[in-house]
Amino acid sequence: MNDLEHDLREVLDEDARRVPTPISAPEGLRRSVRRRQAVVGGVVGLSALAVVAGIVAGATTLLPVGSSQPAGEGPTTTGTLNGITITYPQAWSLIDPDEAGLNGSSMMAEVPLPRIVLALAPTDAGETFGCPGQAGGAATFVMTVQEEPLALDGASSQPWPVQLRTMTVDASESACYPGWDFLRAGWSAAGRTFEARVGFAPAATTDERDALSSAFASMSFAASGRGVAAAVLGHGIAGGEPWTLTAQRTEGRLSLSLEAETLGTGASFVSPATSKLQPASTVLGQGSDRQLVTFGAIPIDVVRVEATAADGSVVSAEVFDIPDELDADSNAFALVAAPGPVELLGYDASGEVVAHGTVDAAEPAPFPWASLQDGRHFGYVRAVDVDAGTIEFDLAYFLSGEEANAAYHAAGGTGPVPNDYFVVNDNPRLRTLALAPDARLRLLDWNHCCETFFDGDLALFARAIGEQEDVTDGGLIYRGQSQWWITVEHGVVTEIEEQYSP
Amino acid sequence: MSQTTGIVRSAVDDRADLDDLYVRDMPDAVRLAALITGDPDMAQDIAHDAFLRSVGRFRHLRQPEAFEAYLRRAVVNACTSHFRRRTVEAAYLRGQARHPAPVDEPDHGRRDELRVALSALPPRQRAAVVLRYYADLSEQQAGEALGCSAAAVRSMVARAMQTLRERIPRSEDT
Numbered sequence: 093m094n095d096l097e098h099d100l101r102e103v104l105d106e107d108a109r110r111v112p113t114p115i116s117a118p119e120g121l122r123r124s125v126r127r128r129q130a131v132v133g134g135v136v137g138l139s140a141l142a143v144v145a146g147i148v149a150g151a152t153t154l155l156p157v158g159s160s161q162p163a164g165e166g167p168t169t170t171g172t173l174n175g176i177t178i179t180y181p182q183a184w185s186l187i188d189p190d191e192a193g194l195n196g197s198s199m200m201a202e203v204p205l206p207r208i209v210l211a212l213a214p215t216d217a218g219e220t221f222g223c224p225g226q227a228g229g230a231a232t233f234v235m236t237v238q239e240e241p242l243a244l245d246g247a248s249s250q251p252w253p254v255q256l257r258t259m260t261v262d263a264s265e266s267a268c269y270p271g272w273d274f275l276r277a278g279w280s281a282a283g284r285t286f287e288a289r290v291g292f293a294p295a296a297t298t299d300e301r302d303a304l305s306s307a308f309a310s311m312s313f314a315a316s317g318r319g320v321a322a323a324v325l326g327h328g329i330a331g332g333e334p335w336t337l338t339a340q341r342t343e344g345r346l347s348l349s350l351e352a353e354t355l356g357t358g359a360s361f362v363s364p365a366t367s368k369l370q371p372a373s374t375v376l377g378q379g380s381d382r383q384l385v386t387f388g389a390i391p392i393d394v395v396r397v398e399a400t401a402a403d404g405s406v407v408s409a410e411v412f413d414i415p416d417e418l419d420a421d422s423n424a425f426a427l428v429a430a431p432g433p434v435e436l437l438g439y440d441a442s443g444e445v446v447a448h449g450t451v452d453a454a455e456p457a458p459f460p461w462a463s464l465q466d467g468r469h470f471g472y473v474r475a476v477d478v479d480a481g482t483i484e485f486d487l488a489y490f491l492s493g494e495e496a497n498a499a500y501h502a503a504g505g506t507g508p509v510p511n512d513y514f515v516v517n518d519n520p521r522l523r524t525l526a527l528a529p530d531a532r533l534r535l536l537d538w539n540h541c542c543e544t545f546f547d548g549d550l551a552l553f554a555r556a557i558g559e560q561e562d563v564t565d566g567g568l569i570y571r572g573q574s575q576w577w578i579t580v581e582h583g584v585v586t587e588i589e590e591q592y593s594p
Numbered sequence: 595m596s597q598t599t600g601i602v603r604s605a606v607d608d609r610a611d612l613d614d615l616y617v618r619d620m621p622d623a624v625r626l627a628a629l630i631t632g633d634p635d636m637a638q639d640i641a642h643d644a645f646l647r648s649v650g651r652f653r654h655l656r657q658p659e660a661f662e663a664y665l666r667r668a669v670v671n672a673c674t675s676h677f678r679r680r681t682v683e684a685a686y687l688r689g690q691a692r693h694p695a696p697v698d699e700p701d702h703g704r705r706d707e708l709r710v711a712l713s714a715l716p717p718r719q720r721a722a723v724v725l726r727y728y729a730d731l732s733e734q735q736a737g738e739a740l741g742c743s744a745a746a747v748r749s750m751v752a753r754a755m756q757t758l759r760e761r762i763p764r765s766e767d768t
Contacts, residue, residue: 103708104728111628113621117613530716547741565743
């Protein structure tokens with residue numbers, strides 16, 4: 093055994109010993125099993141859990157097992173954490189998230205922003221880990237306050253005080269938060285932006301809910317000693333998709349990122365921005381709704397940016413102030429235009445052109461994989477580039493039932509469509525789609541046809557597709573000619589699944 | 595019928611046996627999930643959910659004695675799905691924010707460096723490493739848990755070890 097393997101084994105053993113594990117089965121386990129069996133498709137559990145667990149990010153460490161908690165009555169106390177002062181029932185616990193490890197375990201990197209800056213729970217019995225759902229209903233609520241990049245625009249830029257609002261989360265099948273309901277609020281105060289998330293168990297009393305509301309409303313805020321690390325500059329809509337422009341300073345550079353529902357893209361600028369603009373662009377939306385979003389940093393003296401398209405039309409950009417703490421010499425701009433090349437001109441206060449730049453791609457698509465919307469798509473994989481991490485995908489439509497019959501007849505078929513499905517593939521366009529680094533390849537195990545899958549190896553898959561021939565790996569078969577469902581999430585392919593066809 | 599088979603078969607309907615099964619198998623499942631995800635809190639959720647799913651589907655297993663392996667596979671799948679979801683959910687900026695400049699990170703020594711490097715591996719590679727070096731599974735067994743061939747496990751572990759060596763310059767294999 094070499095040094096690395098030896099150290100690896102020791103580190104893993106050490107970390108495993110630190111992991112708290114359940115010492116008894118939770119109440120309602122049998123009921124949960126039966127409920128699970130009744131769930132059609134089994135799709136509720138983990139996906140719901142991930143949402144719910146994400147809401148209270150790690151706060152399960154705070155929750156006790158086996159002891160009921162007092163309602164929110166009685167004397168109160170006041171405490172301050174990370175610049176937040178809060179008054180809460182004396183029987184409750186104000187917990188430092190860093191000390192409680194809520195901002196990441198020992199194996200995870202530190203999180204500058206967003207980070208949890210305050211947690212409030214019925215107890216600080218921190219040595220007991222576990223799901224509230226496993227604790228027999230003893231844990232009745234938890235509140236976390238997370239600090240976010242400073243919001244200069246949007247809902248979270250609203251000043252304190254704000255109201256907690258109900259979140260739409262179905263936790264009925266959650267193992268750890270069964271039947272919980274959740275509230276959230278976002279606001280800015282003292283030059284900082286926060287988001288609070290509150291979860292209540294069904295057993296939470298009215299007193300506890302009222303006391304939690306009072307504690308939430310009692311909060312006051314001081315400026316952070318660290319200054320602004322990141323800021324949300326603005327929001328907009330392009331191609332029907334909302335986007336958010338954010339700035340942060342990383343390793344001495346100003347970074348801007350545009351985040352939309354289907355993709356996130358970033359651009360870095362060496363401060364200060366110069367007269368030669370370095371815009372970043374992407375296209376949002378589909379079909380005739382597609383629109384180009386161009387953004388970038390501009391020198392501080394640029395007060396107006398205009399984009400001239402090939403047809404001569406002019407679009408004015410929105411100019412955003414970047415907080416001096418992030419970059420005292422730069423601001424930012426963003427504009428939405430029709431896809432196509434544009435010339436950018438930046439004007440100073442006197443109307444002189446002091447900066448210029450171009451977006452020269454006829455069809456700007458810095459992220460070619462953004463050419464399919466998120467979701468599941470049927471079609472044919474025509475090529476796989478393992479090194480580039482991309483596939484060429486021929487989108488088609490897998491129809492069944494009446495749709496299949498109608499398409500079959502429209503294509504000249506007579507009688508019922510064979511095997512009750514029909515594939516329509518009218519468009520020859522091939523899309524180059526990026527594979528997620530951990531994209532899953534689910535191939536049919538033809539030896540146990542046809543509901544069993546195995547996770548395939550991408551290189552063998554690429555070989556089979558490239559040769560259009562079956563490739564075998566032991567007893568497993570990679571079919572060179574088959575039909576596929578791909579799952580696109582945030583613009584990248586996260587799963588390729590083989591479709592059975594007779 | 596093995597002891598495990600008997601417990602699992604009756605567990606679906608018998609509360610006491612189900613509790614026994616939970617107490618016996620959950621600690622390993624939670625540890626495995628924690629090592630793969632690096633998140634002990636989420637590991638509780640993942641392992642619990644995988645347990646419910648495994649017990650719920652147990653009657654459909656061809657080899658009932660393989661419950662532990664089935665649960666292990668469910669945990670590994672849930673962990674990699676969890677990471678995929680996290681990856682998707684992570685906005686670009688947040689991704690940047692979660693990886694501060696190395697110069698800002700305190701030096702916690704070789705083991706912490708190893709932890710950080712391990713946490714940065716792609717999820718399936720990390721799972722393969724954990725299954726091989728923590729759970730001490732053979733390549734064949736690890737492949738069953740990961741849903742891939744032994745050769746694929748060997749490849750994933752090799753790539754993971756190469757990455758770890760590159761990220762920890764002080765590690766000199768003997």
